[in-house]
Amino acid sequence: MPKLQELQDLTVQVRRDILRMVHKVNSGHPGGSLGCTEFIVALYNEIMELKDKFEMNGKGEDLFFLSNGHISPVFYSVLARKGYFPIKELNTFRLIDSRLQGHPTTHEGLPGVRIASGSLGQGMSVALGAAQAKKLNKDSKLVYTLHGDGELQEGQNWEAIMYAAGKKVDNIIATIDYNGQQIDGATEDVLPMGDLKKKFEAFGWDVLDIKEGNDLEAILKGMKEAKSRTGKGKPVCVLLHTVMGHGVDFMMYTHAWHGKAPNDEQLATALAQNPETLGDY
Amino acid sequence: MKKYIDQGKNDTRSGFGAGLAELGRTNPNVVALCADLVGSLKMEKFIEENPERFFQIGIAEANMMGIAAGLTIGGKIPFTGTFANFSTGRVYDQIRQSIAYSDKNVKICASHAGVTLGEDGATHQILEDLGLMKMLPGMTVINTCDYNQTKAATIAIAEHHGPVYLRFGRPKVANFTPVDQKFEIGKAVMLSEGTDVTIVATGHLVWEALIAAENLEKQGISAEVINIHTIKPLDGEAVLKSVKKTGCIVTAEEHNYLGGLGESISGFLATTLPTPQEFVATKDTFGESGTPEQLMDKYGLNNKAIVNAVVSVLKRK
Numbered sequence: 001m002p003k004l005q006e007l008q009d010l011t012v013q014v015r016r017d018i019l020r021m022v023h024k025v026n027s028g029h030p031g032g033s034l035g036c037t038e039f040i041v042a043l044y045n046e047i048m049e050l051k052d053k054f055e056m057n058g059k060g061e062d063l064f065f066l067s068n069g070h071i072s073p074v075f076y077s078v079l080a081r082k083g084y085f086p087i088k089e090l091n092t093f094r095l096i097d098s099r100l101q102g103h104p105t106t107h108e109g110l111p112g113v114r115i116a117s118g119s120l121g122q123g124m125s126v127a128l129g130a131a132q133a134k135k136l137n138k139d140s141k142l143v144y145t146l147h148g149d150g151e152l153q154e155g156q157n158w159e160a161i162m163y164a165a166g167k168k169v170d171n172i173i174a175t176i177d178y179n180g181q182q183i184d185g186a187t188e189d190v191l192p193m194g195d196l197k198k199k200f201e202a203f204g205w206d207v208l209d210i211k212e213g214n215d216l217e218a219i220l221k222g223m224k225e226a227k228s229r230t231g232k233g234k235p236v237c238v239l240l241h242t243v244m245g246h247g248v249d250f251m252m253y254t255h256a257w258h259g260k261a262p263n264d265e266q267l268a269t270a271l272a273q274n275p276e277t278l279g280d281y
Numbered sequence: 282m283k284k285y286i287d288q289g290k291n292d293t294r295s296g297f298g299a300g301l302a303e304l305g306r307t308n309p310n311v312v313a314l315c316a317d318l319v320g321s322l323k324m325e326k327f328i329e330e331n332p333e334r335f336f337q338i339g340i341a342e343a344n345m346m347g348i349a350a351g352l353t354i355g356g357k358i359p360f361t362g363t364f365a366n367f368s369t370g371r372v373y374d375q376i377r378q379s380i381a382y383s384d385k386n387v388k389i390c391a392s393h394a395g396v397t398l399g400e401d402g403a404t405h406q407i408l409e410d411l412g413l414m415k416m417l418p419g420m421t422v423i424n425t426c427d428y429n430q431t432k433a434a435t436i437a438i439a440e441h442h443g444p445v446y447l448r449f450g451r452p453k454v455a456n457f458t459p460v461d462q463k464f465e466i467g468k469a470v471m472l473s474e475g476t477d478v479t480i481v482a483t484g485h486l487v488w489e490a491l492i493a494a495e496n497l498e499k500q501g502i503s504a505e506v507i508n509i510h511t512i513k514p515l516d517g518e519a520v521l522k523s524v525k526k527t528g529c530i531v532t533a534e535e536h537n538y539l540g541g542l543g544e545s546i547s548g549f550l551a552t553t554l555p556t557p558q559e560f561v562a563t564k565d566t567f568g569e570s571g572t573p574e575q576l577m578d579k580y581g582l583n584n585k586a587i588v589n590a591v592v593s594v595l596k597r598k
Contacts, residue, residue, distance in 0.1 A: 057356050065351075106383050114354055116383045119374050125344045126379055129351020129359075132336065136312070137355050156375070159344035166339075 007216050009277035010081060011041045015247045016280060017077035017090055019270050022261040025094040028102070031257035032148065033074035035179050035214070035242040039146070040078045042219045047227070049141060054084055054111035062141045063130055065115060067123020068148035068177065069103040070259070075112075076100050080281075084112035087281045121154025123147060124174060128164055131172045142230055145174045150182030153191050158203075164235040165204030173226045175238040178213070181255040197239060206234040213242035248273055282498055282506075283473040285457040285491055288429075293449035293485075294392040296428035298323025300435025301360060301390075305331045308358065308439055314349055315362045316342045321451075322362035322392050342367045346375035350385040358439055359387050365394035365448055366407040369414060380444050381417040388438050389414075393451045394424075395535035396563070396580055397485055397573040406568035412540020414446040415513045421466060422513040424448040424534070424542075426487035428456040430510060433464035441466055448484065450535075452573045455488040458508075467511045469519035475505035478591050479523040479530040483509050483542045486533035486561065486582060493587035504591065512542050517549045524550065529557045529598045531590045535582055538562035557597035559590035 014037050022028035044050070048062040066075050073093065080087045085099070092098035099108040103118025115126050123145055131143040151157065164172060176196065184190050193199075200207045206229050210222035222238060229236050244258070245251030248270040251262075262270055304311040305327045313327050314336040328335045336352075338345040342363055349359035361368065368391035369376070380387045391410065398406045415422045421443060425431040431449045438445045458470075472487070473494055482490035487508045494504040505523050509516060524530050530550070532543035543560040550556045563580050577583045 056354065058354060059356070063354070115350065115385075116378050119378045122343075122347050122375055122379050125347020125375075126351040126354075128344075129348035130354045131351070132348070133352045133355020133357050136333070136357065139355070156343040156347065159339075159341035160347065163338065163341065163344055163348075167336075 004216060007041060007045060010045065011037050011216065012274045013276070013278040014041055014074060014077045014081065015274045016271055016276060018073040019248070019262060019267055020280065021073045021077070021090055021093040023267045026261045027094060028073055028261060029070040029259050030073065030261065031181070031244040031251060031255065032068065032071040032177060032179070034248060034251060035244045035246050036071055036146065036177055037074050037247065038214050038216050038219055039175065039240055040074050042216055042223065043144060044078050044082050046220060047223045048144060056114060058114065058130070059137060059139055060141060062144060063114065064144045065123045065127040065130070066104060066146050067117055068120065068146060068151050069117030072102065072104050075104060079112035081278070085110060090281045120148070120151045121156040124157055124160035127172055127174070128160055128169050131169050134171055142227065143172045145172065147174065147176050148182070149176050149178045149180065149193070149196070150187050150190070152176065152193060152196070161200065161203045161205065168233050169235050170231055170233050173230065173236045173238060175240050177242055178239045179242045179244040181244045181258065183255065183258050185255055200237045204234060205237045206232070207237045207239065209239045209241065211241050213240040214246045282475065282494055285472070287455035287457050289456055290453040291428035291456045292451060292453045293425055293428060293431040294321070294451060295323045296425070296431030297390055297392065297435050297449055298326060300432040302326035302330065303436055304439050305334065310356060310358045311360065311439055312336065312352055312357045313360045313362065314338055314345050316340055316345050316367065318363050321364070322390070324362055342372045343375045346372045347379050349387045350379040350383060353385040353387060360390050361387065362390050362392070364405060365391035365410045366405055369410040370407060373413060377417060381420050384419060385444060386442055388445045388447060390435070390447045392449055394448045395450060395485070396568040396576040396582070397450050397452045397535065399451065399573045399576065400570050402570040403567040408537045408563050408568060409540060410448060411512055411536050411542065415540070415545065419443060420513065421445040421511070423466065423511050424484040425510050426484055426508055427454060427458050429460055429462060430458045430464065433462050434510065437464035437466060450485055454485055457488060467514045467516055469516035470508040470510065471519070472506040472508050475503040475527065477503045477527055478595060479505045479507065479520070479527045480533065480587060480591065481507045481509050481520060481530060481542070481546060482533040483512065485535050489584040490533055490587055492584035493591070496584065496588055497591055502591065502595070509542060512545060515545050515549060517553065520546055520549065521553055524554060524556045529594045531559045531561060531587060531594055533561035533587050536562055537565055539565055557594050559594040561586050561590050
């Protein structure tokens with residue numbers, strides 16, 4: 001089990017990767033990536049049970065599906081630093097002929113990715129299929145997902161949410177990145193979604209909150225609790241309360257950095273707030 | 282010309298149901314999904330014999346496509362079943378991203394295609410589905426002509442790795458292709474050789490093409506009839522070989538002329554051997570309520586329309 005300090009060091013390094021990746025190509029989505037850094041780091045390095053070598057079928061290991069594919073920078077950085085592909089390859093993010101497409105895809109054969117995502121609202125359905133295949137295969141491992149909160153405005157999610165509870169798909173933990181922001185502003189202003197917890201519960205899910213979604217200890221504790229609630233006839237939802245842009249003061253509490261890269265000066269400021277820990281790529 | 286005998290009218294969707302049931306017995310990885318149309322898709326036998334491998338999704342086609350994509354990750358071969366309209370246009374982006382772009386081994390099985398759906402009218406009669414599906418990179422597109430061929434195609438696509446769109450229909454039609462035929466994806470079937478004109482048909486129009494050829498023979502016109510069940514990948518070689526002999530071609534399909542089989546063939550011939558062509562297809566219109574026979578007649582999708590198209594194209598040789 002990695003010590004908390006090791007996870008914290010990795011988190012800071014992943015933040016640096018995210019910032020440097022989007023800065024280099026002057027595009028990409030740093031806000032949501034930074035907000036989910038602790039979660040994805042914890043997921044891949046502590047929470048999920050993973051095999052050493054990537055296989056598409058994922059038999060006998062936990063699976064993760066990133067539905068909000070635009071936060072690919074954090075996904076790619078964590079995958080690379082977990083050993084799925086060379087860390088140096090982060091240098092090719094969004095460049096021509098790269099396996100690191102703007103949004104994740106299986107098309108270029110990047111290890112660690114099992115489905116294309118980016119067009120929002122599709123990940124939960126895919127995860128439910130994978131979860132049901134696990135049941136057919138008598139595979140007791142779990143399926144994890146991450147969705148943006150704004151993404152829940154896509155109707156397909158609610159088809160999937162209804163199905164998961166109705167069909168008792170209880171080997172899935174769907175996490176919502178509850179940062180309250182989307183491209184055009186606060187979700188509350190763009191399209192108020194009401195009480196998400198009550199909505200999931202009304203659909204028949206077991207829901208828990210992780211109030212400090214940028215605190216590693218809170219995430220580890222919350223996800224351990226979520227895992228203990230699987231296998232009991234209900235799908236499990238985690239409302240992960242995060243701050244978009246976390247770890248870079250001028251990117252926090254705003255939707256402004258949803259899909260905007262920092263300039264040279266802003267990058268220097270942001271990196272200074274996240275000093276190198278494990279070595280830049 | 283070669284004679285074909287109707288072994289007894291049957292619906293192509295029942296061919297799908299029979300093929301799926303057989304797959305249930307022979308291939309443990311095959312699973313089936315349906316969006317509340319089990320009876321229409323004739324999936325009962327598979328479900329009865331393999332209840333644990335059937336997923337009733339409810340009226341939620343987008344979710345169905347995503348779940349199918351996910352099931353492939355665990356090594357399953359999912360067959361989705363709903364009407365053609367809800368198998369394509371309704372879920373285009375789900376198919377595009379989660380299935381086609383992600384190269385998932387999903388078989389999208391679509392019944393009630395075209396105007397022969399009949400009385401329900403245009404909301405349910407899709408005439409654009411072949412075009413939608415053939416434009417997706419990596420998608421195999423098949424439109425079968427009778428019960429036997431649909432059964433054979435259903436069994437064959439389970440052995441093909443990659444996304445497939447299999448289109449069939451509602452009404453009982455002539456069943457004239459061999460029982461237990463071997464179905465070869467991407468391979469045109471020569472039904473009757475001729476010398477004056479090539480008629481290439483797909484789906485329900487294949488039987489009509491045979492009737493048309495018989496009638497043409499009485500007028501002294503020798504028509505070559507080819508059944509193209511696979512729209513993509515297109516068997517261009519078979520078409521080319523035929524038109525080199527006949528010098529003109531009529532394409533026939535229960536689909537809009539934009540985006541269908543005829544368009545694929547004209548595109549192919551334009552770059553290989555430009556050939557006079559007439560289209561038997563709907564002319565950029567929606568369907569309407571009516572019996573299948575009335576609609577096929579009104580929209581110019583029967584043997585009479587094929588004969589007229591042959592007469593026109595012969596003048597352009």
